[in-house]
Amino acid sequence: WFIPSSRGFASIKKPASLFDPLDTFSERHIGPDDTEASKMLEAIGYKTMDDFIDATVPPKIRIASNTISNESIKPFSESQLLAKAKALGDQNKMFKNFIGMGYHCAVIPPVILRNVFENPAWYTQYTPYQPEISQGRLESLVNFQTMVISLTSMDIANASLLDEATAAAEGMVMAFVSANSKKRTFIVDSGVLPQTLAVLRTRAKGFGIRIVVGDVQSLLRLESSSDVCGVLVQYPDVDGAIRDFGEVAEKTHAVGGLLVAATDLLALVRLKPPGEWGADIVVGNTARFGVPTGYGGPHAAFFAVKDKLKRKMPGRLIGRSRDAEGNSAYRLSLQTREQHIRREKATSNICTSQALLANMAAMYAVYHGPDGLKRIADKVHGFTQVFVDAVTRLGYKLVNDSFFDTVTIDVTPILASAELLHTKSIEAGINLRRVDDKRVGITFDESITSLDLVSLINVFASAASATPVSLVDLSEPNKPTIPEHMKRTTPFLPHPVFNKHHSETEMMRYINHLASKDLSLAHAMIPLGSCTMKLNSTSSMIPLSWPEYGNIHPFAPYDQVKGYDNIIKELEEYLCRITGFHAASLQPNSGAAGEYTGLCVIRAYHESRGEGHRDVCLIPFSAHGTNPASAAMAGLRVVAVKVHPDGNLDLEDLRDKAEKYKDNLAAFMITYPSTFGVFEAGVQEACKIIHDNGGQVYLDGANLNAQIGLTNPATCGGDVCHMNLHKTFAIPHGGGGPGVGPICVAEHLAPFLPSHPVMPIKGKQAIDAVSAAPFGSASINIISWAYIKMLGGKGLADASKIALLNANYMAARLSGHYILRYKNENGRVAHELLIDLAEFDKAAGLKVNDFAKRLQDFGFHPPTCSWPIQTCMLIEPTESETLEELDRFCDAMIQIRKEAENIITGKQPKENNLLKNAPHTMSVMTLPEDKWKRPYTREEAAYPLPWLREKKFWPTVSRLDDAYGDLNLICDCPSVEELASA
C-alpha cells in the first residue's frame, strides 16, 4: 500500500560551510531534488540545466545571472527569517486604536484562527470553479452571502469584493451603467470615508463620471436632477452620526438614480438596515467580524443589491443548484470569468477577491450567531455611551447626538486645541482620530476592554486636569442614543447554520467538516495554468498570526509602524530588482487592480506631457479577460491584436494597429510568457513598435514565475507591470483570495504611483488612491517578503528554472497522448502548457469539461479549462511539485486518454461512460445493483489507477447541473422553513 518512490533516495545537500544554517528554504520549497531534475533533463534531451534554459528562454531577453543572485538578494534560513520577522514586529507598536474610519481591531475566535486562518486545507484552496470538490468553501461563502443579505436586508449579496472603497466604486459604476452610462453626476455625501472618496475619484475618471461632494440633501436639491445617476452615503457616517437617509433614497429614486449605502455590519445589528430605508446597493467591510486589521488588509468587502440588479453584480456569486443525481449542491453562479466573455464591455475587472477573509467573517457569524452579535454590538455601543457620559461630564462637547460606536468630540469648551489630547493619548498608548484642530474622533470596537475604556476616559480627564476615574466609578448607560425610528426591529440570521455551532467543539467540527469536502494543495497538485499554485510555506505564514502585525491600524502614526515600513520598503526594492523597474506600489490588492492602476499611471503620464487624449489600448486576443476590462475602466478604447496560429503575437498586425492609432495610442498590454505558455522571441520588437508610436507598454506579470533571474519585464521592453503576489510570490490563494497585485514602473512613471488621502505616501503628481488602505492588503506582503528573503537570489532563479523544467517534462510526457498546442522552435514550452482536446469533441462528443471532471476521480484538481482557448486545458505545475507528483498527474491524464479511446472506438457508449458520468461520488458508488446501470464497474469508476486505493479523494456531489443553476439563482442558506419542508 505504499507508493514506491520515483524519487529514489533523495539527497539533501551538505551546506557549503559548517557555519551556514541548515534550514535553508529552497530545498524545501522546490519539489524536485537534483536527482529528479537530472532525470527530467535527460527525459527531454538536455545534458545541463543551462542548455535547457538556453533552448527555452530567448537569448535576446536574457539578463545577467548576477542580477538575481545571493549577492543581490541574500538568502535567510527559515529560522533566521522568523527571527527577523519577530524583531521587525517588535518595531510595530501595539497601541489601542480608537481611530475607526472603517478599521476596527477584531477579536478572532481562536477556533477560527487555528482551524481556518492557520489551516492549509483552507488557505491553499483555489477559487471554487470545480464545485464537486469545493462544496465546503462554497457552503461557507453562501453563509457569507446570507450573513450580508440578512444584516443589510437586501435581496442578494456576492461572495466578497476587495475592500469597502473599491466596493463603493463598483456601486458607483453600477449606478452609472444602470442609467445607461448617460447620466454622469454621482453625489457623494461628505460623511463618506475619505479613502472611499479618493478611490471613487480615481475610478470616476475612467468612466467620465462627475463626482460632487457635499451634504447629500442639499446636493440633491441643487444638482441638475436629470444628470444624477446615483448617490453614496455612509451609515453611520464617518463622524459617527446615524442619519436617516430614507428621504434621500426617495429623492434619488425620483431622479432615476440608485442609492448606494456604505455601512457597517455590526452597527446593523442594532440599526434599521439600509434595505429597509431604500438603499439599492449596500457595501462595506466585514473585517471586524474576526479578521485582523493587519495595517489595512486583507479584509472581505461585501456588496449587496436589490433583486433587480442581481445579474449585473460584480464579483462572484455562489448559488444553490443541483447535481446530476438531483441532489442539492452549491456552485459559482456568476463568476468573474464573465470578463473573458464580456472583455472590454465588462464594467468591473474583479477576479481575485477575498474568499479566505469572507470565510473567516462568515465563520465568526456562525460562531456567535444572532445573540452573540447582539451581545457584541451592545457592548461596543454601551462603551461608547459610557465614554460620552464621562467626557461630557468633564465638559467636552459631543458633536453627534446619535451614534452607534463612533463619536466626534469638540474639545473647545475645555481646551484651546486637540493637540494636548493627542499628546496625552499617545503617552497612554492610545491613538485617537485626528478630525481637525478642535475635534477628535473616537470609535469603539470589540477588542476594547473595560480597562481600556477607563484609560481612554482618563486621557480626557487628564487633559481637562480632572481627577482620574476608575472602573467602579462608571455606570451602565440609561439614555438611548440610537433614535427610536432608526432602531432595527427585524430579526436576522434565523438560519440554522447561525444557530447551532456555538460550542467550540461544534465549531471545530463544522469547520473541519467543510474543509474535508474540498481539495486543496494539502492533497495534491493544483496544476492551474496562469495561477501558479505553489507552496505557501508555513514559515512565511506564521508571522501573520502575531498581534504585532495583526493589530496595526492603517492610519497609525508612522513611528508606530517601523516594522511594517521596513518590510514594505524591502519588498518594493526586491520587486524592482526582480522586474528591472524603478519604483513600486503595493497598493493594488489584486492582479486586476494592478492592471487598472498601471493603466491609470500610464494615462497620468500621458496627461503630464499634454497627451491626455491618448486613449487607445492594444491588447492581443489571447489576453486574460481582466486586461480589456481594466483598460475599459481606465477609459481606454480597446483594440484587439491578432495572434498567429503558432501562438505568437502577429507583429505585423501590431505594427499596423500601432501606426493606425499612433496619435491616440496610449498603451499596449501583453502577458509574458504569453497566456498560451510560450516565450515569444519578438517581445522586444513589439515593445519597440509601441514606443515608436508614442505608447507605453503594460506587462501583465501573471506569468512572472517563468522569468525570475532569467529575464524581466524591463528587459522585455515594458514600462510597467503588475505582479500577482498570490501567484509568483507564494501568497496562498485562499479559495479565491486574498491577493496582492503591486505594480512596478520605469523611472518616468514613478511620480504617478498612487497616493492616499489619509496617509500621503507619494508625491504631487501621484494619482489618487486605488484601494482603501495606503499599502493595500498590507499584512500579507509579509508572505512575499519572507518568500523572497528565504529563497534568496539563487533560490528565486532556481525556482523559475524548475518551474520551466517541470512544465517541459510534462509536455514531453503528455505529448504522445494529447495535442500540445504551442511550443517554441526548440520544442520548448514555458512554465505551462496548453493541450488541445478539440479532437475528442469531434470524434466522440467529449468536451474539455468531461476530462476535467474525470480528473477529479483521480484526486486531482483539473487544470485551467477552456481558457485562453475554448477547447484547451492550460497546465502549470510550478516548481513545488516533485517528479513523482508530475508523474502521477501524467499517469492520470494518460489513463483518461485510454478511457476516451474506448469511447471513440465505441467500446463504451457516447453518453453513459466514465468521462460523461464523472465525477463519481461515494453515494453513486453505493447505488443498489439494479440502479447501477453503467457499462463499467464501480472499481473502474473509483480506482482507475492502483495508487488511488491509498490516495483517493472523493468529490461530495455529482456533476453540477449548470443549466438548472443558471435559471435558479438561490444565493442564501436554506432557512428553517425550507429545511422543514425539504
Next chain:
Amino acid sequence: WFIPSSRGFASIKKPASLFDPLDTFSERHIGPDDTEASKMLEAIGYKTMDDFIDATVPPKIRIASNTISNESIKPFSESQLLAKAKALGDQNKMFKNFIGMGYHCAVIPPVILRNVFENPAWYTQYTPYQPEISQGRLESLVNFQTMVISLTSMDIANASLLDEATAAAEGMVMAFVSANSKKRTFIVDSGVLPQTLAVLRTRAKGFGIRIVVGDVQSLLRLESSSDVCGVLVQYPDVDGAIRDFGEVAEKTHAVGGLLVAATDLLALVRLKPPGEWGADIVVGNTARFGVPTGYGGPHAAFFAVKDKLKRKMPGRLIGRSRDAEGNSAYRLSLQTREQHIRREKATSNICTSQALLANMAAMYAVYHGPDGLKRIADKVHGFTQVFVDAVTRLGYKLVNDSFFDTVTIDVTPILASAELLHTKSIEAGINLRRVDDKRVGITFDESITSLDLVSLINVFASAASATPVSLVDLSEPNKPTIPEHMKRTTPFLPHPVFNKHHSETEMMRYINHLASKDLSLAHAMIPLGSCTMKLNSTSSMIPLSWPEYGNIHPFAPYDQVKGYDNIIKELEEYLCRITGFHAASLQPNSGAAGEYTGLCVIRAYHESRGEGHRDVCLIPFSAHGTNPASAAMAGLRVVAVKVHPDGNLDLEDLRDKAEKYKDNLAAFMITYPSTFGVFEAGVQEACKIIHDNGGQVYLDGANLNAQIGLTNPATCGGDVCHMNLHKTFAIPHGGGGPGVGPICVAEHLAPFLPSHPVMPIKGKQAIDAVSAAPFGSASINIISWAYIKMLGGKGLADASKIALLNANYMAARLSGHYILRYKNENGRVAHELLIDLAEFDKAAGLKVNDFAKRLQDFGFHPPTCSWPIQTCMLIEPTESETLEELDRFCDAMIQIRKEAENIITGKQPKENNLLKNAPHTMSVMTLPEDKWKRPYTREEAAYPLPWLREKKFWPTVSRLDDAYGDLNLICDCPSVEELASA
C-alpha cells in the same frame, strides 16, 4: 442536506454587566446550552439541575457549593487568559542553553509544528485501539519504531515510553524479571544522567533491586557476578565521553545479565549503534527530533530490544497485519491493556505514553531523512569541535578527548573556580552545566547558530581575559574526535518513507494524508468511558507554541523560570482546592505514574512511622489494570476485594480483608465514581474501615470529571489521589499521550512528595524522583491551568453537572434498547454508563466488537469496549457534547440494535451480516457486482441513517485479523526490497 438542528435557536447569554468580557469560556466549552439542558432534565424527569444532582450524587459526600465557586477560582475570559499567559511567558527568560544532561533545544520544522502539533486532527485523537479508523497515526508510530530500530540497530522498538529515566527503569526491571527476579544487583555506571539514577532508585525499591553505582568495568569485576541481573550505561556519557562498552556487554552477558544502554539518537547518526556492540535494551529520549524542550517535557522516550525480549516489552507496539480483505493494515500488536489481564503480575504499569510527541519525532525523521540527519549531526559535532579548539587554545583543559556534542572543561589551568565562567555566561544570556567547582559542561544542539557559538567562546575568552573572537576567526575542524572504531559504518533509515517527503509540499501532504484516515474529536464524539474525551480548547493550546514556554531547559536557574513557576504553583493550588487536599506534585507524567507515586508516598509515610512492613494493598476486582500493576511495582501485595452484583463495593468483604490484613495493611485503592460508572454511597464507610485498620486510601481520580464542585476525594475519605489532566483537565489525548498524572495528598503525606536530584524541589523526607524532569511534562500543565482559569469555579462545577446530565440522558435513551448494567437507587448513573451486550452473544453470537466496528460505519469512535466487564461497553459523553451529538450517537446505537434484531430473528444470517462485516470500507463498496455477496445493500452498509450522507467518515481498512497479527509481529516500515517484491 442540512441536519435540522435539535438545538433550536440556541441562546448565548447576556453578560451580567456591561463591563464583563464576552469571550467567556464555559459557554464554548460546555456543549449543551440552557435550552438543551432543560430538555434533557425534562426527558429524565427532573425539574431542576439541583434535583437531578441530588438524586445522582450521594448527599453524604456533597461539599459546600462555595468550595468551588467564582470567588474561589476566578474565571478569566479567553483573551484575558491569553494575555496572562503572555505576561507570564515574558517572565521566563530565553537563555541559550548548553546544559545538556538529556535536554536539547530542538528546531521544530514549521510544517510539523503547524500540521501536527497545532492540528486538532492529530492532537485530539485517542489511542489507536480501533485500527480501522486509526491507520494514519498507526503508520506514523510505525515510522517512529522504525526510526528507533534503525538508528539503534536493535530488533524491535515500542511506540514510546514516558521519558528516558522511566524507560531506563523499565529496562532495569526487564533485566531483573528476565533473570526470574532472582538476581538482585543492578549496576549503574557513574556516567549515567543523575535524574535517571534517581528514578532507578525509586523504582528499584519496590522490586527489591539493589543498585550499585560506579565505574561499570570495576564493578563488574567486584560484584558477586551471580547476583548481577543487569547493567546500565550512558552512551555518550553524561560528561560527553564516547566509551566503548563492548567489553562491558560481554562481561554482562557472561554473568547472565542484560546490558541496558541509554543513548541519544542524534549521536547514533555518527556513532556505532548500541545494537552493534552488544546492548540488549536501548533507551533514550527523542525530543531533540523536533519537540520543544518545554521545561522538561512532554517528550517521547524510546525503548528498543533484541528479538528475544520482544514479547516482554512494556508499552505499546504497533505491528503490520492484515484486514478481513487480506490487505495490509497496521494495528496495536501489544497493548498496555495487558495490565488488565496480568494485573498485579504486570511489571510495568505504563498506559498513556507519548504518542503525539513520538509522531512529531518520527515526522522530523521523515522530513530530514538520513542525509538531513547526518547534516544536523555533523553541524552539532562540528560546532563542538570548533568550540574545543578555541577554548583549549585559550588554555582550558578538555576532560573528555572523545565526544560527539558534549564536553567537560576543566577551568583550573586558567581560573581558580568555575564561578566566574557562570557569571560571565549568565551575563551573555547563556546557561552552562554546573559539573562542580572546577568543571563546566557544554552541550551543543541544532538550535545553536554560529553567532551563539561565537558568544559562547567569548564567555570563555573573557573569563580568561583574552581578546574576543569573531566568526571569521573560526575555522572548520580537521582533527577527528570520534574514535575510529566507535564510528557508525552501517546505513540507516533506507525505507522509502524517510526518503521522499523532503519538500514542504510533500511533507504537508503526507501529514494531512495520514490525518485524513483517522477519526478524531474534530469529526465526532469519542465517547470512551473512563477517558473523558472533551474539548481541548484552542486558547489553552496556543501558548504551547510560544518559544517563551517551549525553549526552557528543565535545569535552568530558578530566576529564569518565574513564569512557569507561577503557573505550576497556581495549578497545584487549584488541584488541591478541587480535590480537597493539602499539597500536590506535578512530577508524574501519566495517570499510572501518579498511582505509582501515590503508593510510594504512602509507603514512605508508613516507613516514617516505623511501619515499613505494611505491604498489603486492597483493590476491588473492578479496578483499572494499572492499579494492581502500580501496587506491585511499589512492592505491595495485592489483595482483591469483591464487588456486589449491583456494582457497589462489597463492604463486608472489604471489612473482612482489612481486618484480616490489619497488621500489614498499607493501602486501599479505589476509583470514584467506580469504573462501573456509579457513585457508591458507601465510599466514606469504606475509607473509614481502611483507616481503622492502619491503612491509607488511594483514590484513582480518573473519574474526577464527575465530582468537581459536588464532592471531592478528601471528602470521600481518601488520603491521596491522582488526576489525569489529560482527561478531566482537558490536555488532549494526542493519540495515546502525552498525559499528566499529578497527585494531591493530605497534610500528613505532604512531606513525602517526590523530589529531584538536580533541582531539589521538596524537603528531606521526600521520596526520590519518579520521572526525569522536576515537574514532569511541565509545558502541558499550561493547558490544565488555562482550562481551570477559563472555566472558573462555577464553570468547573457546571461542567461536572452537565457531564452527569449528558450521561444520564444517554442512559435514558439507550435503556429501552440495551441493558443498562448499573444505576443507583434513584436510577441514576454517574458521568458514564455501562451497557451489557451479553444477550446478543447468547442470542446470535454477536460480540461487543461487532457493535463497536459497526459504530465506525456510523462515523463514531466506539466507546470503551469489554472493560471493565468483558461483555460491556462503557460510554462517557463528557460535558462538551451537545444534545444533537448525543442524539446522533443514540440514534446510531438504536439503529444497530435493529440490525442486531434482524440477525437474532434470522432475517439476516449469523455470519454474513452488517455487524460481522463491519466496518465497511470504500474498497468494499466498490466491489464488482459478482463479488458483492452480501445479504444487504451497499446503501444499508454505508448509509444506514440519513445524516450519514452528509457526515460520512470512511474507515480505510476492513476489520483487522487479530489472529494473524498476533502470530506475525512485524513492527517496522516496509523496506524498498519488500515493496519491490510486494
